[in-house]
Amino acid sequence: MxxxxxxxxxxxxxxxxxxxxxxxxxxxxxxxxxxxxxxxxxxxxxxxxxxxxxxxxxxxxxxxxxxxxxxxxxxxxxxxxxxxxxxxxxxxxxxxxPTKEEVLCIKYNGAKESKRHEDYKNFIAEKLLAMTTPKLSEDKVLVEKIYRDKSVPREWRKPDVLAMFPDKTIAFELQLSTTFLSVIAARETFYQKQQIFILWIFDSFSAESEQQLFAQKDILVSNVYNVFVLDEEAMERSKQENTIYLKCYYVDFYIRNGKIVDDKMISQLVSLSDLTFREEDYKIFYIDAIEKRRQLEIELRKMQKAECFMEKINDIYSFWSEATLISGLETLDIAPIYLKIKDKLDEIIEDGSTTSIRNGILLTRLLIQSSLLDSDECFHPELKRYHDKLKEIALDQRIDKILFLLEEESPKVYYEIDLLDDEKAQDLLKIRIQGLIDKIQKSDYYPHKKNIAIARSILKIGNLYLSNDNWERLNAIIIQENERVEQEKTAKYEAIIDDFIVNGTIEKFIIYYHRLDLSTQQEITKVLLNRYKRLFFHPVERDASTLYFYLNLLKNSYVWFDIRLVFGNNESSLLSFTNLEHEKDSRQTFFTEVVYCLFKAGYDLSIVEEEAIIIRLKELYEMIKKGNPQIIKNEVLKYSLLLYYLRIQKKNQDFNIMLLHYKLLHDHWTFVSRIASVLMNFIIDCDLPNMAAIADNVKSFHLNYSHLFILAAESENGRKNLYKGKKGNDNLMKLKEAMITNPKYQRKEDLDKLIPILFPNVDAFKVLE
Known part of the structure; x- marks a missing residue:
């Protein structure tokens, strides 16, 4: 301590x-x-x-x-x-x-006066002259001779021995006592300036630092941590070899606990030929300890950088930054820590977490790309194998994640799939999806709807990952499931509707309907739509009892759907419906109500339908002329009604006015049918026996519109009819009298604008326009 x-x-x-x-x-x-x-x-x-x-x-x-x-x-x-x-x-x-000069005088000069000092320098001179290679003459070996600066003669030194070799000059300076650092430094500076090598020689030296004198330490440090000693062993060897042998002590630097230390010295018996003479600073040494220390400093800094780098990659669960790793790799020697890096990569592979695998891929990529491996090509193949293995694991993880998202029906799956930017990843996903489809078909998921949800998710990712066969398989699964679900829903809601038909009323059904959420309302509306399609086009016997339930429901504004959907885009649908007879609808009330709802919803007759209506009416008129067959009575009524809706449409009026005319036609259809019967000379829409009965009917039930009936009866076609009954009374004249005498008569003119539209070829109605 x-x-x-x-x-x-x-x-x-x-x-x-x-x-x-x-x-x-x-x-x-x-x-x-x-x-x-x-x-x-x-x-x-x-x-x-x-x-x-x-x-x-x-x-x-x-x-x-x-x-x-x-x-x-x-x-x-x-x-x-x-x-x-x-x-x-x-x-x-x-x-x-004391001053520095006083100490120098006392110590340095005192040492030079000793006999021991004299013996040493004579020994050195003697052995120099005894050398054979090279052979030095006496004038080349000077003892205690003054040597002056060639450019500044006043500056001089008196070396103990000066040996002038053919290729260099060496000043031998004996240090048998202490010397100030300033003396050592001054002498070295002088000799360097003269291009002379200085060789400091001690008579003894201890390898133990605490026993070394200050002067010895100053020279040791000054001379690249080499000191030379002429001890008994060196003298003996010098005598044997007839040359100069010295014992060289040099510091053996090494690393301990992360620092460079110099507490160990090594000694070696050396001759002059074993030494290095460095001309750049005129130093003489056996071992360049400074260079060794410099190499150790480089090695230590490499070790420190390696330790620092290993600390950066110690936690495999943290997110490694590329910038941080790159800065850590700069000037890093990979070889000493390669085994540790391999251990870390093995740890990452064994752990297999997403973050650690990502870190491993980053590390191997940076190492492979780094110039640090230029001189270590043997590392490349192994690192490449690690890199490929990590990428393979990462790819498996990504595919597993995609399959998980598919099974969870997550929208994130499409983003993850878009990130698959190479063919290998896409091929692997395609194989894995094939396996998932096989599981779906085996119903490995429960409940059953889970299979369908996954099938839909797979279809959404596109054809790239599906073969035509797989695409068809999934579609078949979904279509089959949709049909099953649709059938279940239809059966459920049909049962509900039938229950209201049998045990309830329309009002109760309306209340139930409005308590439902919008989605369920839409489902019931869909069932109703299918019911109406069957009712309109394919009625069965049991429908006769429910005909008016659906008719009243159709007219009710609280349960609305687009009736045009029942007829679809098929131009023959309306005509098919017109040609179909419904039981218990002898007066065609159901037909007229359906048609009104249809046109009120905005149905437009096509040119094809227009032509078909006109052609059929002409055919029916011909049949009337030939025999007045009652069998076509209903058909004449229905086609006539379609013709009147057509004429309203062709008037090209504002839609609101068109709706008003639709409503007038619907609300006064019985009266309009009386006008039509008079003009056609053929009774429609009622069971009255003759025109006299029709005139009487107008007097009794439509008196306020009798002015329109009289115009029709007095028209060209109207005059063809007989208005006298069995008793010989002229009911048309009675109608005219009632207009004058009956106090209930009040002329209504709301149909005055409609009648000329419905019957544009009747001149008698032109007074109304």
Whole structure:
């Protein structure tokens, strides 16, 4: 455990710090801000300060600081101190003590005066001269000779030994005592300027950091973490080989707990030929520990990036962002974490959730596309297999989801199907839908209506996923089901209607009808429509008893449907209905009511129907002339009525006026039929025996419209009729007298405009226009 040191200077600024934060000295010397966790880090900083490459300033007075160390118990304690004279007014330190020059004089010069120092440099010179390759002459090996700067002669140094080899010059500097960093730095700078390699040599050195002197540490750090020692073993080997052998100690950097540490040194006996002489900075070393540390820094940063990336993909259930993964992959070395990535992909496949599979596809795609794999082609095939497997799982999941949505009749299914943008996915869906259709046909779903709902959902997705056979199969299922449902509904509502016919009244049925919701009302209306179609066109015996129930229902405005639907678009429908005889409708009341409802609903007679009506009436007139057969009485009535509706339509009046005329024709049809009988010389719509009876009938029941009857009777066709009864009375004259004498007579003119429309060829009616 390191002792707690009470630092004199408490805070500092690093002028190269971009954030320019005020920091704590205690944190600095704990090496908190760097991945390099080694004490020698501070000696690198000392050298940078000395070279002017780094400046630390006091957090209080803003004056420069240097790194110093005092002796603790079995170790040195590092701390900041002000430069001499630059601490005035600072609360942190009151500077005292000897000057740098005084210390240098005492220590450095004292060391050079020792006999041991003399023996060492003579030994080195002797072994240099003893070398055979290359062979150096005595004038190439200088001991304690002054060497001046070639460009600045006043600057000089006196190396312990200077050896001038054919390809380089080496200054051997012995360090048998402590030396200020400034001395070391100054000498290295001088020799570099002269293009001379400097080789610092110690007589002893400890691999234990706490036993190393400051000067040894300064040289160690300065010389790419290599120091050279001429100890007894090196001397002995030098003597044996007649050359210079040195023991090289170099720092073996390694990574521990996520940081680079330097607490291990390795020693190796080396000769000059084993060393590297680097001309760019004139350094001599056996192992470039700085380069190794740099490689470790790269490796450590790769490890940190890898750990960071693995943290990003740790949670397979979270949604991985493509942008985040791409940024994490930049400059990432994939090889060290490839096995971890494989484990993560295996975990994703085993989990199989939608989100995790999506994440796996994203990760493998980005890895395959990344330039990181350019040098690792062996990864490509395996990652491609993972990618294909994940996409296969994802596709199965998408198809499962589509089938689920189909079974749930969800409208989202069409959106999901639109997302299937490749042929493989579409083919797979087609196969799976085939299987679903097979299940439907086997009625694997319960209740039965579920099968039909799924069948409808499948049909809505279109022909792309259905063969013609499947399409027909589904349609057949749906048609069959629709028919079954329709039959059930029809049977249900027919039973309800029949119950009201037998046990109720129209009024009760109306009340029931209006209590229903709109959908049910529509269903009952549909049943009624079918009933009317049968009643109109295919009546059976039992319908005779219900004829007037349906007739009254048809006329009731509270249960309305478009009666035109009964007749449809078939131009022969109305004519077919006209030609059909209904039991218990001898006076054709049912027919007249149906026709009125039909035209009131807006029915328009076609040209085909118009021609058919006119042709048939001509045929009937011919039959009348030949024998006055009563068998055609009803048919003449019905076709005449259709002709009158036709004439109203052809008048091209406003629809509201047309409706008014329809109503007048309907409400006064009995009287209009009397006029028609007079003009045709043929009685229709009643059982009266002759025209005299008709005239009497008008006097008794239609007196207010007698002016119209008289006009008809006095027309060309009307004069052909006999109006005298069995007693010889002229009933037409009696009608005229009643118009004068009967107090009940009040002339009504609401039919005056209609009669000329119904009988346009009668001149007698033109006075009404």
């Amino acid at each position: 390191k002792e707690k040191h009470d630092y004199t200077v408490k805070t500092y600024f690093d002028t190269t710090d971009e954030e320019h934060k005020l920091r704590e000295n205690e944190d600095f010397f704990a090496n908190k801000y760097d991945i390099y966790d080694g004490e020698n880090h501070f000696f690198e900083e000392r050298r940078k300060i000395e070279d002017g490459k780094k400046v630390y300033i006091c957090g209080f007075c803003k004056h420069r600081l240097k790194i110093c160390g005092g002796h603790g118990v079995k170790k040195q304690t590092l701390h900041f101190r002000h430069y001499k004279g630059e601490n005035k007014g600072c609360i942190y330190e009151d500077e005292n003590g």
